Amino acid sequence: MKRRELVDHSLSKTIRSPQQILRRGSLFHMTMIYLTMASALLTLAGTVLHTILKADTSDRREALFLTSLLRAEQQLRDDADAGSLKAESAEVMIATKSDQTIVTWSIDRGILNRVVRQGETKTATDRFIFPAGSQVLFQQDETGTIVVRIVEPSAFVKYSAAGHGGSNLQKPVEVTNPRVNSAIAKPGVVEIVLRGVTP
């Protein structure tokens, strides 16, 4: 009788034996439902976290680009105003000031270096670091106008982890700055126009 009561209150119409009631485990489709819901929630949570962290990284990279661009532009224009500017090659530019100070601008991949020399003495140095994968070059036309062309890195550039800013310089160019079909990702270009002397 006791056994009968125990079984009667369940919705099942069949009478189960105690062995059946004691059966462990769950139905397969219920397990699949739980699994689906849990994986959907975990994926969602992961996506949210990834988006936040990625936004932080891309903000840092963007800030580095804009800050370096503004600093370099201001310094280049100051040098152009103070003396005569001439692009020796696509990677070297020299500004000669009236007080015989010579300012050398050189490009080392994405880094612009500025060295000021008074005679043999080096009086000042400065660096303008653009994000890894950036390309900088000097172009001078026959009228003397110099264009400093800065190509932004493509979306496929592999960056070093945060805090390892210089380690990208140790990697080959094809890794840090891979060739990308322009139809897929057109790189952004910024040009700084300066007045130079006629070559």
Place this chain on the structure above:
Amino acid sequence: MQKTQLSLLRQRSRRGVLVIEAIIGAIILGAAIAMLVPAMTAVRRQRMAQRFETLAMVELNNVEELLPETIDPASLPKLTGWFQGRYQQAVLEAELLPISDDAKTLQPLKLTIRQPLMESMPEQKVSVVIWRKAAEATP
């Protein structure tokens, strides 16, 4: 024996709690995403606006470099190719300001780059005033 069986039955009846927990979790995550998406959009727009301001400033300085020493009102400057390629709707406006009595030989020119509408952001504009030699009045 009966007590053990009853507790087992209770445990079996707790199955539904997992569903409720999952639903509550989904609601919390949904609320978090509902807050996150507009915030991320706002951050992205802010970044685009900041980028436009910086690049427009560089372009205004470029235009100033390319201007002749004496301003000719008939031939006002234009945007250079790289900037026009990036912001195709951007417009450069040049406005001759009145000459000051203190500097009669210098003509102030206000250059403004205007970006009408970019991804439902309000209009943006960046201006700079430059000074050039005033053109001599023709008799």
